Amino acid sequence: MLGTSLLGRLRRRDPGDAILRRAARLTLVASVVFYGCRYGAGSSVLATYGLFGTIAAGSFAQLPGPAPQRARILVTSLPAVWALIAAGALLAWSTWAAAGGMLVIGFVVAFAGVGNPRLVGLASAFQLFYILASFPPYQPGTVPERLGGVTLGIVLLAAAEMLLWPDPVPVSxxxxxxxxxxxxxxxxxxxxxxxxxxxxxxxxxxxxxxxxxxxxxxxxxxxxxxxxxxxxxxxxxxxxxxxxxxxxxxxxxxxxxxxxxxxxxxxxxxxxxxxxxxxxxxxxxxxxxxxxxxxxxxxxxxxxxxxxxxxxxxxxxxxxxxxxxxxxxxxxxxxxxxxxxxxxxxxxxxxxxxxxxxxxxxxxxxxxxxxxxxTLYWWQFRAHLAPRSAHLHSSVRLAVALAIARVAAGVLQLTHGFWVLLATLTVLRTSAADTRTALRPAVLGTIAGAVVSGGLMLVVDQPIIYAVVLPITLMLAFGVGRLLGPVWQQALFTLLLTGVFAQLNPEGWRLAEARLVDVLLGVVIGVLAGVAMWPRGASHDLRLNATRYLAASADAVEQTIQAVLGGAPPLERALNRVRQRMILVDASYCQYHSERHGPHHRQVNWDAVLSAGHHVVPGAESLLRRNPPGCLAGWPAAAALLRDSAGQLRSAYDDLAGEVAHGDASAPVPVRIGCAGELDRVRPLLSEGDPRSVRHLVEVDRWLAGLADSLSRIHPR
Known part of the structure; x- marks a missing residue:
């Protein structure tokens, strides 16, 4: 009865058995690689890198697309994996050299994702490859074995993605x-x-x-x-x-x-x-x-x-x-x-x-x-090298935390210092609130896993027993544990790691003790880094970026009106400024959606706020293609009307920017009343202009009214 209830619970949490299928693929590949390298080839180095290469690529990497695309990404990432392992192995001679490498590589790997979301999915896996190789013993001569083990694991995993229980093709x-x-x-x-x-x-x-x-x-x-x-x-x-x-x-x-x-x-x-x-x-x-x-x-x-x-x-x-x-x-x-x-x-x-x-x-x-x-990647990369970039903040926070964790593990001469950095990587989030949320399951799960695995090692000291149960612990850690929740996942992962190292380097129950100490140290470092460095996450950056974005949009509106009235403002520069700030605000918005928020943050209707800005650039470009600069020059009455409308719109944008900056409810703004409702505004001018100028006036006024309408839709949630 209990087994039936548990199975039903797992199926409800995993419709289509997607997580269990991935766990089964990972279990099969990791078992084949580990058994073949450890007991077939008799090499602990091959076995270690083969197993952790499979786990990093199969569990920590979040890859998009159908199975063939994921397999292609895994195989094409191998040169970067080789470079990271080689760099880690060569810098392992010194704690400070390894920590310096961690600082640089940690930032570069995390920040590289600004130009390609597929790199974001690989970032955690890439971090693990350097982390694993950067710890003693310093043995540059084993680099070929390390590269061979991780290559074997990734290639077999890529093949399994396409051949073994492939996932349904997702909606792209x-x-x-x-x-x-x-x-x-x-x-x-x-x-x-x-x-x-x-x-x-x-x-x-x-x-x-x-x-x-x-x-x-x-x-x-x-x-x-x-x-x-x-x-x-x-x-x-x-x-x-x-x-x-x-x-x-x-x-x-x-x-x-x-x-x-x-x-x-x-x-x-x-x-x-x-x-x-x-x-x-x-x-x-x-x-x-x-x-x-x-x-x-x-x-x-x-x-x-x-x-x-x-x-x-x-x-x-x-x-x-x-x-x-x-x-x-x-x-x-x-x-x-x-x-x-x-x-x-x-x-x-x-x-x-x-x-x-x-x-x-x-x-x-x-x-x-x-x-x-x-060239396009460099433009995107350069746009995010800005003080208010959410990507920049996250990358710096992660790199500093991992570098500190590497120094702590080296100075304290921890036997399994790799676990310190893994815990930091696991618990650290983009905001202090999310870091605190990840803290409890990491600590409770590790304590539970350490107690259980330590008790088992007191009773069972034969490595062959742990070899036999390896596939079971893999399936539990990456399948069942993920479905049952973070505490179970962390506990079962601790059980898996102690079972693996019981075969690689038997230490008895002290291995579980070392795991507990290392994870607690890594958690403390992760929490301190999350609290000390940009603790508010993307919410603060989103407010500031949205404020600057709305201000730039207001400038672009006013300069567009100046252009059709015959002025010569640097319009393209104003539109480019909106595009650049759009990159930052969109990135902050995407990260904001992945974080936890209190009721105060939900007062701003971000979809409507950003939509109000997103209408400006395409609308201005479309307007100027049919209404070229200077099309309304020499019509003073039309100029006065449009400048007045643009001024009111500028005030509405400024008011909205101020409200967004403080998270307050939106005040009343101009409400669009449709083309028919605009008749009274333009009727006195219709007999003054030629048909083409009247057309231009109607089009420009219609565009301004549309922007006012987009502002009128913004209300607090």
């Missing part, structure tokens, strides 16, 4: 993006139907709108695991991020058109035709994201844009009759939506590796695609 970010594209396309079709016949199935339009918002929300970076989110510096991940931003903008514009649906069918169907062309292109781009999907073509969309822009300004009157501003606003919104659709389609071509020959790539938006991966 591209699949989520393709699903979002399909949902948005369906909503665009419904919005187009609403313009041509407002009384056709309004309930169906609402359902499609709801689904579109749900699937677009699923592609937010913060809602995807770091190893899955497209946060790498490479061209494909950059393109996917642009695609996600463009699709969000398409949905925002479609919402506006749906909200402004007239009570009767509109006489001119330009907006409806643009919506349908955008729906077709968005759907085709989503299909192109699937493996082997056809390349998305832009000819039909470009033709629709060309026809709309050719008819758009001239069809509004002769400059003396009042233009139909409602129609102007609908058409302007549809053109802005179509422009973002085109960005989405071009981004999909870049993400899928399609050629861009003959394709207008919107000036510098996709200029990065012409640069090498190393």
């Amino acid at each position: 970010y591209r699949q989520r993006l393709a699903e979002a594209a399909d949902g948005v396309a369906a909503f665009l079709d419904a919005a187009a139907d609403g313009l041509t016949d407002p009384h056709t199935d309004p309930g169906g339009r609402d359902a499609r709108r709801t689904r579109a918002h749900d699937v677009v929300a699923a592609i937010e970076l913060g809602r995807n695991p770091p190893e899955w989110a497209p946060s790498a510096a490479g061209a494909q991940d950059r393109a996917l991020r642009i695609c996600a931003a463009a699709l969000r903008e398409v949905l925002v514009e479609a919402d506006q058109l749906a909200a402004d649906t007239p009570s009767a069918p509109i006489p001119d169907r330009t907006a409806a035709r643009l919506l349908r062309a955008s729906a077709d292109t968005t759907r085709a781009a989503g299909r192109a994201l699937s493996p082997g999907g056809p390349t998305v073509e832009l000819g039909d969309l470009d033709a629709a844009i060309g026809r709309a822009e050719a008819a758009y300004p001239e069809g509004e009157g002769d400059g003396h009759d009042a233009p139909d501003v409602s129609r102007l606003c609908r058409d302007a919104t549809a053109l802005a939506l179509t422009d973002q659709t085109r960005i989405f389609a071009v981004g999909v071509r870049v993400a899928t590796g399609s050629r861009l020959d003959g394709v207008d790539t919107h000036s510098g938006l996709f200029a990065y695609a012409r640069h090498s991966p190393w």
Whole structure:
């Protein structure tokens, strides 16, 4: 009965048996490697590095993607593993040399992940390879054996990933993006139907709108695991991020058109035709994201844009009759939506590796695609070398803690000093709150494991017994223990380690005592480092980065308005400043989601706050492509109206930044009332300008109103 209850509990915690399958693969490979090296080849060095290489790559490394991708990452990481083991072995001659190497390598390995999330998944495993090799005895001559053992373990594990009980292929970010594209396309079709016949199935339009918002929300970076989110510096991940931003903008514009649906069918169907062309292109781009999907073509969309822009300004009157501003606003919104659709389609071509020959790539938006991966990585790396980078703080904290732990283990001449650093690595988190959370299971589990293993060693002193039960302890530690909870996992891992070293270097019950002392020392160092160095984790950095990001966004808005009014501000510099600060705020936001938070931190609706900034850059670039700098020069009344609107928006951004910095509830901000509601603001100016200038005024004012609308959605949770 007890066994049945335990089995049922494990199955509930592991739907699909994913954890147990991984544990079974790890157990089989680790057992084969250890038995073959220790008892077949008769080498303790081969056995040690083979076993710990398998455990590090199979348990500590968190790798994304299907089995073939994970296997490829493991095999291609071997040169880095060899370098780390060689460096550790050569620096093991001195405690201070090894600690200095730990400080440098610990930082570099942790910080390297800013350019590729796959490196983040390998960071802990890489740290372990250096840690294991950096302890005495100092025997450079054993480096070939060490490299041979770890290579054998990693290669066999990579083969097992593909051949033994492979995991189901997970849903990738591209699949989520393709699903979002399909949902948005369906909503665009419904919005187009609403313009041509407002009384056709309004309930169906609402359902499609709801689904579109749900699937677009699923592609937010913060809602995807770091190893899955497209946060790498490479061209494909950059393109996917642009695609996600463009699709969000398409949905925002479609919402506006749906909200402004007239009570009767509109006489001119330009907006409806643009919506349908955008729906077709968005759907085709989503299909192109699937493996082997056809390349998305832009000819039909470009033709629709060309026809709309050719008819758009001239069809509004002769400059003396009042233009139909409602129609102007609908058409302007549809053109802005179509422009973002085109960005989405071009981004999909870049993400899928399609050629861009003959394709207008919107000036510098996709200029990065012409640069090498190393250049792109350096840009990302340099962006995070900033005082408010969450990645920089985490990397420095970890490197310093591991270096101190290495000094303590060397000065105290601990026989198994490796366990001190392993405990520090295990308990240290990105915030003091999370470190305290990891403290209790680490201590309780180690004490329980040490007591049990020490008692066993008093009773059983035959290494052959521990050899026989090795597969059982492996399966318990990495399968059952992980499902039962952190305390059980730590206790069973302690039992596994004492059983392994009972075969490598029998010391009796004192081995369990050494394990307990080493882990407690490592835990103390980890806790002190977590409390002393940036204890608030990403929450503090997120507030400061978001404040600076909103301020930069406000500057970009004001300078965009100055540009269309004929000023010559350094607009590209302002937009680049927003992009740079977006990198830091997005990184802080992703780390923030992985930490524990008190009720005070939840007062800020971070999704809405960051969305308010994310609308600025793509919107400004789209606006200036159809409304070039100086398009409204020489119209003083329009200049006064737009400057007043930009000033109010700047105040709203500044107020929001101040509230975010203090974690207070948002104060009232400008609320968007739609195109029809903007008539009273611009009506006095309509008879003063020519049709093209009126069009520019409506488009610029519509953009400012959209930004105010994004601010109006921010409320405390």
